[in-house]
Amino acid sequence: MQKILTLFNNNHGYAKMQELKDAGIHTRDVASALQSGVIEKFAPGKYKLINYPWDEFSSFTDIAFVRTDAVVCLQSAAEYHGLTTYNPSVVAVAVPKGSRGISLSHPPVSVHFFSPDQYKTEILTVKAAGGEFSVYSMEKTVVDLFRFRNKAGMDLVLEVLKSYLSRKDRNINLLLHYARKFRVYSILNASVKAMVV
Known part of the structure; x- marks a missing residue:
């Protein structure tokens, strides 16, 4: 899970499925992060970190x-x-x-x-x-x-x-x-x- 958090935090809270795969993160780990509410899918192949310090924009x-x-x-x-x-x-x-x-x-x-x-x-x-x-x-x-x-x-x-x-x-x-x-x-x-x- 730490690997996922690091990747998202280093990319302003976002990641594409291909970036996750390229970083060696398995799709089952992505599914687990989705299921546990750590990340959310907001567009096809695009994810965002729920607890990132988002602003009004x-x-x-x-x-x-x-x-x-x-x-x-x-x-x-x-x-x-x-x-x-x-x-x-x-x-x-x-x-x-x-x-x-x-x-x-x-x-x-x-x-x-x-x-x-x-x-x-x-x-x-x-x-x-x-x-x-x-x-x-x-x-x-x-x-x-x-x-x-x-x-x-x-x-x-x-x-x-x-x-x-x-x-x-x-x-x-x-x-x-x-x-x-x-x-x-x-x-x-x-x-x-x-x-x-």
């Missing part, structure tokens, strides 16, 4: 461990940046259009397929207890919420914009640049003007 790192190209977006990114009081029950992530979805038993995931230009713009890398995950910048998050305003709901979109405008680290020029680029300039600019007046 463990849902994000779970997804990043399964899909390194997944980027936290929309409501989940707004929550990460402190732009909303809304606590989404599903983690929203973006992946490149044309790629496959994400298979996880938990956390619940909403996968959005972004075009190459929309996908690769303004990605930040965050270090957490469970390793690294990617999230869109505040400006990209606000613009994406305006793009998805019919699904997200205008109440949430306007709450996020209001919170963003109250931040000292906001960059209105960058926000408007991406609003133009991703074709939501008219509605976003009108909303900004209505809040600033």
